[in-house]
Amino acid sequence: MAHAGRDHGLAALARDWDEHEAPPRAPLAIAIVMELLIELILVIASVIITAALLPLCTKARVVLGFCGLVLAAVGGTLFAFVAYPRATVLFLTGGAVIAGTAWGYTRVTAWLTRRDDTAITVSGAAREPERKS
Numbered sequence: 001m002a003h004a005g006r007d008h009g010l011a012a013l014a015r016d017w018d019e020h021e022a023p024p025r026a027p028l029a030i031a032i033v034m035e036l037l038i039e040l041i042l043v044i045a046s047v048i049i050t051a052a053l054l055p056l057c058t059k060a061r062v063v064l065g066f067c068g069l070v071l072a073a074v075g076g077t078l079f080a081f082v083a084y085p086r087a088t089v090l091f092l093t094g095g096a097v098i099a100g101t102a103w104g105y106t107r108v109t110a111w112l113t114r115r116d117d118t119a120i121t122v123s124g125a126a127r128e129p130e131r132k133s
Contacts, residue, residue, distance in 0.1 A: 034082045038075050045071035 049068035052061050080088040 031082055034078065038078045038082065041071055041075035041078070045069075045075055 045068050047068075048064055048071065052064035052068055054061075056064075077088075080091075
């Protein structure tokens with residue numbers, strides 16, 4: 001009898017452990033809902049892009065094509081964030097660093113080319129100064 005009571009106690013502990021130590025299910029539910037929304041966005045984007053291929057006036061085709069591409073980009077970005085959150089953040093951070101470096105490089109080179117002509121340059125410093133006789 002004592003043996004059966006002890007098994008019941010272990011089963012109760014195991015049940016309690018399952019309830020308290022089980023992984024949370026909320027992130028999984030959010031991921032499922034996000035997956036459905038992303039698929040819906042991508043389907044709408046593909047329909048809009050396909051409509052842009054119809055023989056319409058040029059302005060309508062451009063607007064439809066642009067809207068479809070924006071939706072496809074948003075859907076792809078959302079997919080990347082849901083499927084690979086850490087890798088996406090690292091990728092976007094690296095892209096921002098590269099873009100910032102390129103922007104800074106273009107600003108500095110533009111500033112250097114706008115400088116006053118009286119500034120000493122490397123080629124000017126290498127020449128001998130002119131002598132007045």
